[in-house]
Amino acid sequence: MNVLIKSATIIDSKSDFHNTTQDILIEKGNISKIAKTIENTNNYKEINLDNLHVSQGWFDSSVCFGEPGFEDRETIANGLKTAAKSGFTTVAMQANTNPIIDTNSAIAFINMKAQNNAVTLLPIGALTKNSESVDLAELYDMSTAGAVAFSDYKKPITNPNLLKIALQYASNFDGLVCSFPQENRISGNGVMNENITSTGLGLKGNPSLAEALQVARDLYLLEYTGGKLHIPTISTTESIDLIRNAKKKKLNVTCSVAIHNLCLTDSELEDFDTHYKVLPPLRTQSDIDALIEGIKDGTIDMVTSDHNPVTIENKKVEFDYADYGTIGLETAFGALQTLFSTKKTVRLLTKGKSRFNVETSTITEGNKADLTLFNPDTKYTFTTKNIHSTSKNSLFLNKDLKGEVYGIIANNKTVL
Structure with missing residues (x-):
């Protein structure tokens, strides 16, 4: 899996890039480059989402x-x-x-x-x-x-x-x-x-x-x-x-x-x-x-x-x-x-x-890509349309929540 994440704010206190906005290049499931701007010379799939944060x-x-x-x-x-x-x-x-x-x-x-x-x-x-x-x-x-x-x-x-x-x-x-x-x-x-x-x-x-x-x-x-x-x-x-x-x-x-x-x-x-x-x-x-x-x-x-x-x-x-x-x-x-x-x-x-015994993978060049992608500022009321589970028994139904999850990149796969 090869993908280029554009303009993502990195939230990872153990990373040198913590609290900065960067492009992240992922090749074969590993983070190969992190920089302010990365050119997509290989025409990889790009992820460019509103107020994108990565942890x-x-x-x-x-x-x-x-x-x-x-x-x-x-x-x-x-x-x-x-x-x-x-x-x-x-x-x-x-x-x-x-x-x-x-x-x-x-x-x-x-x-x-x-x-x-x-x-x-x-x-x-x-x-x-x-x-x-x-x-x-x-x-x-x-x-x-x-x-x-x-x-x-x-x-x-x-x-x-x-x-x-x-x-x-x-x-x-x-x-x-x-x-x-x-x-x-x-x-x-x-x-x-x-x-x-x-x-x-x-x-x-x-x-x-x-x-x-x-x-x-x-x-x-x-x-x-x-x-x-x-x-x-x-x-x-x-x-x-x-x-x-x-x-x-x-x-x-x-x-x-x-x-x-x-x-x-x-x-x-x-x-x-x-x-x-x-x-x-x-x-x-x-x-x-x-x-x-x-x-x-x-x-x-x-x-x-x-x-x-x-x-x-x-x-x-x-x-x-x-x-x-x-x-x-x-x-x-x-x-x-x-x-x-x-x-x-x-x-x-x-x-x-x-x-x-779960391996942690800091957002650093050379490490395995194990990432969550999200927008922390979205506010919404949680309803059944937000439920992906087969069962719908949520006690947060009709409660006001904050933050939208875009998906993950892990195990050399992307789910958005």
Whole structure:
């Protein structure tokens, strides 16, 4: 693939060309030249777009695509196309398929389905067999097949001894263990944040205590065992405080936050709209303030869209019976830009790569082209016409967002 990008503002703090407007020549998938003006002597395809900005390719540590088993929600092919059009060059796919991805052959299948794509798909293997929190899955075998981490998506490890063994065992091959932060015996049948809003609506609440107890337990186990722990999609003030203190102790722990938990509060549920039924639930403004402070001081290591397609049949039902989840790839950039500057947004969307062993490629001559192309200034109202996913369950529908993604250049391919 040969292409000439014209007049692009480069956003890459590790590049000598950061915050400058340059032409970028890409030949055979590599950046061969960066200069103020480059003549198109070889008649390559030119990319010349309005207010074009370019950054390192974005990374999402938690997406669900359904295939195999739930292709009606999303296929791998369309999921990767959605990721590309949303600006992501690398995504880590969760194991909540049917069957669950808990063997090396299942990892091999995912890798085969994602071959020859502009977006790199990194499979996450299940931590326990069939994600049932009873026996450990084939962690080492999945690791050798290409699994980058191990997680039972949205399912907490109820047995602390099982998590202890997982951390000890995975440390033998530098495996990353993910533990969903919820104590089910406290959350019970709660379907939204336990707060004055849940009381007013008559819906059962899921208290912040359920998350904090599990985070505290997991951090004690990590301190005892060593190893590498990732706590995905935290949502409460208490979790931030616990992880902040753990990092002061130099524990090998990272955490992420779902972008919608940074933007929306539990007051959105006042109309019983199941689009807003997510796990962890939308919390309060004080929780959002603490999460944003955690991002600023580095306690939170990465953000995620937590992209989880759900079919209309599983959303358009009574609130108690609706599935948890929202799609999020298409809105990740635009939602973050309502909270942060463009440079901060790009940093957030490129953080977390090293934790999942993702290669970073600075925008420098000679490096592989792994780029996201976007216009940070476009303002628009997000509607179904902006959705590329097969499922349409977005909690940002009819919300005002900022920033248009043009596409990506990665793996010697262009998607615009």
